[in-house]
Amino acid sequence: MIRIDSVTKRYPDGTVAVDRLSLEIPDRSITVLVGPSGCGKTTTLRMINRMVEPSEGTILIDGVDSRQQPVNTLRRSMGYVIQNAGLFQHRTILDNIATVPRMLGWGKEKSRSRARELMERVGLDATLAKRYPYQLSGGQQQRVGVARALAADPPVLLMDEPFSAVDPVVRKGLQDELLRIQEELGKTIVFVTHDIDEAVKLGTMVAVMRTGGKLAQFAPPAELLSRPADAFVEDFLGADRGIRRLSFFPSAGLDLLTAPIVAVDATAEQITAAGAADTPYLLVTDADGRPLGWSEPRDLTAGEITADRLLPYGRPFVAVTDSLRAALDCAVLSPTGWAVAVDTSGRATGVVPQQAIGEAIRGAHAQTAADEARDAEPDEDGKAQKVAP
Amino acid sequence: MNVLNFINSFFSDNAHWQGYDGIPTRVGEHIQYTLMALGIAAAVGLPVGLLTGHTGRGGNTLALIATSARALPSFGLMVLMFILLGLGMAPVMIPLVVLAIPPILVTTYEAMRSVDPAPVDAARGMGMAETAVLFRVELPVALPLILSGLRSAAIQIVSTATIAAYVSFGGLGRYIIDGLYQRNYEKVVGGATLVAAMALTTLGLFWAVGRLAVSPGVRRRSAGGAAG
Numbered sequence: 351m352i353r354i355d356s357v358t359k360r361y362p363d364g365t366v367a368v369d370r371l372s373l374e375i376p377d378r379s380i381t382v383l384v385g386p387s388g389c390g391k392t393t394t395l396r397m398i399n400r401m402v403e404p405s406e407g408t409i410l411i412d413g414v415d416s417r418q419q420p421v422n423t424l425r426r427s428m429g430y431v432i433q434n435a436g437l438f439q440h441r442t443i444l445d446n447i448a449t450v451p452r453m454l455g456w457g458k459e460k461s462r463s464r465a466r467e468l469m470e471r472v473g474l475d476a477t478l479a480k481r482y483p484y485q486l487s488g489g490q491q492q493r494v495g496v497a498r499a500l501a502a503d504p505p506v507l508l509m510d511e512p513f514s515a516v517d518p519v520v521r522k523g524l525q526d527e528l529l530r531i532q533e534e535l536g537k538t539i540v541f542v543t544h545d546i547d548e549a550v551k552l553g554t555m556v557a558v559m560r561t562g563g564k565l566a567q568f569a570p571p572a573e574l575l576s577r578p579a580d581a582f583v584e585d586f587l588g589a590d591r592g593i594r595r596l597s598f599f600p601s602a603g604l605d606l607l608t609a610p611i612v613a614v615d616a617t618a619e620q621i622t623a624a625g626a627a628d629t630p631y632l633l634v635t636d637a638d639g640r641p642l643g644w645s646e647p648r649d650l651t652a653g654e655i656t657a658d659r660l661l662p663y664g665r666p667f668v669a670v671t672d673s674l675r676a677a678l679d680c681a682v683l684s685p686t687g688w689a690v691a692v693d694t695s696g697r698a699t700g701v702v703p704q705q706a707i708g709e710a711i712r713g714a715h716a717q718t719a720a721d722e723a724r725d726a727e728p729d730e731d732g733k734a735q736k737v738a739p
Numbered sequence: 740m741n742v743l744n745f746i747n748s749f750f751s752d753n754a755h756w757q758g759y760d761g762i763p764t765r766v767g768e769h770i771q772y773t774l775m776a777l778g779i780a781a782a783v784g785l786p787v788g789l790l791t792g793h794t795g796r797g798g799n800t801l802a803l804i805a806t807s808a809r810a811l812p813s814f815g816l817m818v819l820m821f822i823l824l825g826l827g828m829a830p831v832m833i834p835l836v837v838l839a840i841p842p843i844l845v846t847t848y849e850a851m852r853s854v855d856p857a858p859v860d861a862a863r864g865m866g867m868a869e870t871a872v873l874f875r876v877e878l879p880v881a882l883p884l885i886l887s888g889l890r891s892a893a894i895q896i897v898s899t900a901t902i903a904a905y906v907s908f909g910g911l912g913r914y915i916i917d918g919l920y921q922r923n924y925e926k927v928v929g930g931a932t933l934v935a936a937m938a939l940t941t942l943g944l945f946w947a948v949g950r951l952a953v954s955p956g957v958r959r960r961s962a963g964g965a966a967g
Contacts, residue, residue: 425866436857453871482956484956
């Protein structure tokens, strides 16, 4: 475990970057340091591998003062990923990744085969091995940066705004990839970002820092969203924190209605039966069960359902695995106000009206409140069950 | 008679290809002066440039020294050294070295300063030793610019080394000075042509070194200044 014990960083000109910060970073999980620019989050990260030396206080790694061992030994035991990757442009991708193993004295072949293994792990095509960094896209370069940091299998990974410089689509891919890798490897990751959405998505624990290098709140993301410590944190979380919080509630509890679903080749009886469900709309699916669109019951006649007369259904959500946020988003986007639930292969499994989602949200809130009342002391290790937003 | 005729008759005269005043001897001497001066200048300029560039300290002092060194006239300096030190290699080498140090020093410093700081930060963060950061991270990327500094220094030495003949040394300057003295313009033009050819050869050599020593990953990025 990494323990930051009342650490202060004061520069010769008197600026205080980090002010008596204490933080316990749990093992084998992602701890995100987030805050506005100038809040000292990067300085904090860089003090862990002593790229910046603390002015006061100590940083303990597994109970031992980080100053006990030679600085380069310390750094080699921690992967380091920075913005824009910082690849060595004169080295091939493979040799970039093999850097730390080579420094640790592994043989050339062993280092390279390890590098190849990591390329696969971070989702890089093996054909890129002999390329140079300038031949790769920003997202690919960042994957190389992550692979390079993981090369010597360090227990700790320090990541300084690693995904800030890539476009949102690529960033989402990299974030998902990081979560997947973390699932497999279980590293102790300290991740710096200024993006609260990224913090909430990736963090097991999130440390919100404020200007002047002070800790504003240290909590799991769900707790951060439900109970911000003060006005600063609330403001930093943004206006839609209520909506974002729904990411932490699974949609499993939603009551899916299957009656208002009819296949495009439905018989007259089936249509009558579906209409009897007494819903304002019926969801029409193709022969395979994939949603096509909404129709009013009285517009439906057996054998005459034409796809072009249907109302669009927006974007469906995946039942159970998606969150209430995704379900609500579908209902809001749907012109009928009904959300369409599908299974992982895209077949409709049911429909939900907005009101039902609203009730589910109220239910989830009540449940959380009850849980919190039960364990009066917030449990630091009580990792919120996170589901895809 | 035009210059081409001079060149033709100078190079077709068999007598110019042998003996102590033959082309091979003079070219050899010229190469010797050039390598010696370039070697000394590089031995001073490269380490100082690499170190100041790596640490980022002393840039202003360097610029000052380089500017003043550039202001010194090579010929005047050589005559002065000749008077002070007497006959010897030193009066010839000093002005050539003084001439060559500024381009090497300044471009090496600039080359090191212009290295992208991100990979350097990444290297340190990975626990790379400081000397390894300099030689394995910064130097390979700075190499094209450093080579261009060495190249301009070498070319300046090649053309300036002709002054050695004024203080009774050899080299290609011999032809020019003797030719002028003897009003043998064939010799003057021949000598000048050889100096020009040597300068071009130097250019070609640095290009080749650049192709071999600079990583393809770097060559592509700094397309303009790359490859010597």
